[in-house]
Amino acid sequence: MAKVTIAKVEAEIDVCHSDKAKTMNPQVDWTTRIGGYTEYSAFQKFWRRSARGVFSFSNLRRILSLFLIVFLWHVVTVYQIPPFTRVPTPAEVWKDALNFIPTMHCLKCVIFSMGRIYLGFMVACIIGIPLGLFMGWNRIFKNFTFPVFECLRPIPVISWIPLSVIMFPQTEHSIVFLVFLGAFYPIVLNTLLGVESLRSDYIQGALSLGSKPRHIFFDIILPGALPSIFTGMTVGMGLAWVMVVAAEMVAGGYGLGYMTWESYILIAYPRIILGMLIIGACGYLSSTVIRYFATKAMPWRSLF
Amino acid sequence: MAKAKEGNVVAKHVSLVYDPLGVNVLAVADCSFEIEAGAFMAIVGPSGCGKTTLLNMIAGFESPTEGEIWVDGVCIASPTIHLTPGPDRVVVFQHGALFPWRTVLENVCWGPMMQGTMSSKEAIEKGREILRVAGLETCENEYPMNISSGMQRRVEIVRALVNEPKILLLDEPFRALDAMTKSVMHQYLLNLFDMTGKTIMFITHDLDEAIFLADRVFVMTTRPGRLKQMIEVDLPRPRNLKTKVTDRFIELRNQALGAVHEEARKAFERGEREMAK
Amino acid sequence: MSSSPQEKKGKDNFIIGHMRDSVKARYEEVYLRRSIEHKKLQIKQMATGILGGITFLFVWYVLSQTIIDKLPSPWVTLVQSVKTVMDPWYYKSVYHSLYRVLVGFCTASALAIPLGLMMGWNRIVRDMTMPGFELFRSVPPVAWVPLSIIIFANMEYSIVFITFTGAFFVVTLNAKLGAESIDQSLFRAAWCLGANPRQIFRHILLPGALPSIFMGLALGIGIAWQTVVAAEMIAGQYGLGYLAWESYSLIRFPEVILAMASIGVLGYLCSAILRAIANKYLAWRKVYTA
Numbered sequence A: 001m002a003k004v005t006i007a008k009v010e011a012e013i014d015v016c017h018s019d020k021a022k023t024m025n026p027q028v029d030w031t032t033r034i035g036g037y038t039e040y041s042a043f044q045k046f047w048r049r050s051a052r053g054v055f056s057f058s059n060l061r062r063i064l065s066l067f068l069i070v071f072l073w074h075v076v077t078v079y080q081i082p083p084f085t086r087v088p089t090p091a092e093v094w095k096d097a098l099n100f101i102p103t104m105h106c107l108k109c110v111i112f113s114m115g116r117i118y119l120g121f122m123v124a125c126i127i128g129i130p131l132g133l134f135m136g137w138n139r140i141f142k143n144f145t146f147p148v149f150e151c152l153r154p155i156p157v158i159s160w161i162p163l164s165v166i167m168f169p170q171t172e173h174s175i176v177f178l179v180f181l182g183a184f185y186p187i188v189l190n191t192l193l194g195v196e197s198l199r200s201d202y203i204q205g206a207l208s209l210g211s212k213p214r215h216i217f218f219d220i221i222l223p224g225a226l227p228s229i230f231t232g233m234t235v236g237m238g239l240a241w242v243m244v245v246a247a248e249m250v251a252g253g254y255g256l257g258y259m260t261w262e263s264y265i266l267i268a269y270p271r272i273i274l275g276m277l278i279i280g281a282c283g284y285l286s287s288t289v290i291r292y293f294a295t296k297a298m299p300w301r302s303l304f
Numbered sequence B: 001m002a003k004a005k006e007g008n009v010v011a012k013h014v015s016l017v018y019d020p021l022g023v024n025v026l027a028v029a030d031c032s033f034e035i036e037a038g039a040f041m042a043i044v045g046p047s048g049c050g051k052t053t054l055l056n057m058i059a060g061f062e063s064p065t066e067g068e069i070w071v072d073g074v075c076i077a078s079p080t081i082h083l084t085p086g087p088d089r090v091v092v093f094q095h096g097a098l099f100p101w102r103t104v105l106e107n108v109c110w111g112p113m114m115q116g117t118m119s120s121k122e123a124i125e126k127g128r129e130i131l132r133v134a135g136l137e138t139c140e141n142e143y144p145m146n147i148s149s150g151m152q153r154r155v156e157i158v159r160a161l162v163n164e165p166k167i168l169l170l171d172e173p174f175r176a177l178d179a180m181t182k183s184v185m186h187q188y189l190l191n192l193f194d195m196t197g198k199t200i201m202f203i204t205h206d207l208d209e210a211i212f213l214a215d216r217v218f219v220m221t222t223r224p225g226r227l228k229q230m231i232e233v234d235l236p237r238p239r240n241l242k243t244k245v246t247d248r249f250i251e252l253r254n255q256a257l258g259a260v261h262e263e264a265r266k267a268f269e270r271g272e273r274e275m276a277k
Numbered sequence C: 001m002s003s004s005p006q007e008k009k010g011k012d013n014f015i016i017g018h019m020r021d022s023v024k025a026r027y028e029e030v031y032l033r034r035s036i037e038h039k040k041l042q043i044k045q046m047a048t049g050i051l052g053g054i055t056f057l058f059v060w061y062v063l064s065q066t067i068i069d070k071l072p073s074p075w076v077t078l079v080q081s082v083k084t085v086m087d088p089w090y091y092k093s094v095y096h097s098l099y100r101v102l103v104g105f106c107t108a109s110a111l112a113i114p115l116g117l118m119m120g121w122n123r124i125v126r127d128m129t130m131p132g133f134e135l136f137r138s139v140p141p142v143a144w145v146p147l148s149i150i151i152f153a154n155m156e157y158s159i160v161f162i163t164f165t166g167a168f169f170v171v172t173l174n175a176k177l178g179a180e181s182i183d184q185s186l187f188r189a190a191w192c193l194g195a196n197p198r199q200i201f202r203h204i205l206l207p208g209a210l211p212s213i214f215m216g217l218a219l220g221i222g223i224a225w226q227t228v229v230a231a232e233m234i235a236g237q238y239g240l241g242y243l244a245w246e247s248y249s250l251i252r253f254p255e256v257i258l259a260m261a262s263i264g265v266l267g268y269l270c271s272a273i274l275r276a277i278a279n280k281y282l283a284w285r286k287v288y289t290a
Helices: A002-017 A019-024 A042-054 A057-078 A090-100 A104-137 A139-152 A157-167 A171-196 A200-208 A213-251 A256-265 A269-297 B051-059 B104-115 B120-134 B149-162 B179-196 B207-213 B241-245 B247-270 C005-017 C021-065 C074-086 C088-121 C123-137 C141-151 C155-180 C184-192 C197-235 C240-249 C253-281 C283-287
Strands: B009-018 B025-035 B040-044 B066-071 B074-077 B089-092 B167-171 B199-204 B216-220 B227-232
Touching (some): A057 A090, A104 A139, A104 A171, A104 A213, A104 A256, A104 A269, A139 C021, A157 A171, A157 A213, A157 C240, A213 A256, A213 A269, A213 C197, A256 A269, A256 C141, A269 C141, B009 B051, B025 B051, B025 B066, B025 B227, B040 B051, B040 B207, B051 B167, B089 B149, B104 B120, B104 B149, B104 C197, B120 B149, B149 B167, B149 B179, B179 B207, B207 B216, B207 B247, B216 B247, B227 B247, B241 B247, C021 C074, C074 C253, C088 C123, C088 C155, C088 C197, C088 C253, C123 C155, C141 C197, C155 C197, C184 C197, C197 C240, C197 C253, C240 C253
Parallel strands (some): B040 B199, B040 B216, B089 B167, B167 B199
Antiparallel strands (some): B009 B025, B009 B066
């Protein structure tokens, strides 16, 4: 009995797998016997995938939650529920946005802040990445610099603001220095981590293939540490934004942080929220730019 | 412990279709089998062929798209009926699922304590006793990270047995062990089987392991998985290392080796990434 | 089987005494030399570190004398700091900052841990809260200062709110990550063993997420310290951040550096205490860490 079953099953499988059977004997095809299984064409597959992706319950819930937040904001501010009595309503913020965003003032603020960030961030990368790489490469150098680094790290970068204003009389220089400092720590730390956490198998493999130290550095260590370096850069970019906003609020100079603080002084409250939203959006955009460069620079990683 | 007469599993034309993002994937196609109460059944197949999916359906983690699964005359899984996982069909997972934040004794007593069938004192007593019987009383108060992987697997099997399940489902439990530990664990599992007499369903990719341990071996094809061949293993119990070199063992192995090898070759040529986690 | 320490020593001496001279020489050559070398290496490491510190102080001194003449030199800073530390007014600032940080941090953790765990546990909760969460998270805590001043009339509450904002998002995120990083087979095993969802939440999710939660708490308190400084500088009275800014206005530059250093030390101490608690109570943790 068992042998007959086996033979029958095997015969069916052989028939199924031959292309001729699919066209000539459709009733033998086991796919039609099983309910709920249909073959989709390529276009159908693409459409089902994208439709599921865009209109899935998950996405609908997310959009609903955003609407709920705006709705709650509206209710709380329009009906003046304490303590939110002085908070502007969504309508006011929207009106102010329509007035303010197309103006030159807004563009000037954004450009000033962005300029400081990118300048400070570039300096932090140029100094920080080689420093981190060298610290990972040479143990004596690491023992020399790391204790000082670790002692300075707990000091919040924001508390450097008065000192930076003391050291650099010009506001621009002091803000760029603060941005540099904010981005510096994560970049160096993550670069160091990237170098140190490389599997020694890679280096041993390279050595056994007869490479010189410079080959190991440029072909093994640098690409291997790249993911961590980009993580450090993303974190550093986030912190750079925090620093720019804080520095501008405290020390002045045109820019988004200064504009937000100024709106509070000038009692133009809708602009405060607008300023916050623009800061958030610009920060998110900067991180996205870095992530984009990361995926371009590391084609061997499927996700970053 | 007396021989149990429960745990009869009957699967009728079971199939499962995954639908991740609009692309239908047939994981298990039209499997039918029967496990007698108190029997040891093994399923052998290449990676990603759907054997874990079959086990998940019996355990209750997934629901078949078509077909029915009956345990002791009660339908537990079908497209309309879905019995949630419970202590009557306990699973021992491939990668360890011991709770790392609990000691061995607490892990073993966890099942009875959560079910609320007995007080915590009784549960601890029962746990201690079963650990003693299993020979694991020395590591009672150790955390799982401090004991070897062989002992961890033993503790997991004991943790499953404490609940007196109808069926014990083992999902490639010895996959991560080295060959020497594996052979010791085989002996251990066989001793437990002889002692308790539970129905066991064992999934593996190793044909030798399956034939050595089981009463009945099913060979599964690559995705979509169907049961291609069945071998009745009539080697006498209790089995030991010498069984592996008897003529009967080699004969049984040769029967199935061709089928297993062909399926492995097909899976290899497909070049698909392993769907098994 | 058991032997007293004297017996053990006797055994070792017995063994070493009966070692062939060549073997004994080799033992001394290899093992003893290795342990001496190891100690030498450690001393070298420490010396290099101290040398680095001295270089840093030297560079500071040189900079303060030449290019950046407004920067006070290390010696002047030290002397002034010792004088200020004797002053009780300094401790008032420390108390105020510490109070704000702890209140804000504890409130934030009390709200963030349950929220994060629920976000990791339930898909619906996660979908409903993630967009708002990400939206509010992208605004740096410092940018919340003007808004918080107009919401909370009381200055203290507004600063505590800023600290809360700083710590809240980090702790939630880490709690969520901790809940999501638990191996799925642990949940399935618990389900098999007959636990209902409430028991699974209490016995699997909570302990499993605990390492990440502690890491989030250590990070959160660090960030709380940073944001309290920012808030105090911009909008505060009392507190170490205010002390820093005020000392700058009063041209008392060494005190600026003292304020910075105090904040650093306090922040580090808080994080270290949390980490010590974590290490003590999460002894089983090695399973998860790489």
